[in-house]
Amino acid sequence: MCPQRLVLEHVTSRWGVLVLIRLLERPYRFSELRRAIGRVSEKMLTQTLQTLERDGMVHRDARPVIPPRVDYSLTGLGREAAEQVRDLARWTDERLDDVLAARQAYDEARAP
Secondary structure, eight states, X not given: OOHHHHHHHHHHSHHHHHHXXXXXXOOEEHHHHHHHHOSOOXXXXXXXXXXXXXXXXXXXXXXXXXXXXXXXXXXXXXXXXXXXHHHHHHHHHHHHHHHHHHHHHHHHHHOO
16 A cells, blocks of 8 residues: 555544544543543554554653653644644535435435
């Protein structure tokens, strides 16, 4: 798979989109981010954060305190990607009625 497709896959994955949009607000601790996103398993969130960190979009700040504290935030690259994804998510919200109407028309045209 070409590198551009992999990056696009990471940024537009189900959890990647939600992580990026949420981190636009502010840095989050892991448990806060998991609650803010909702319905994501610990394993999937960990994998998503690691993937986005590897791609240079998320910064992981681990502080050597007791209990350990880890904060996640966007890098400059991550902020750029998150803003693009957020705009697409806004468009989806704004045009959802049109999409639903198109689906209904499509289904009705193919109904027996």
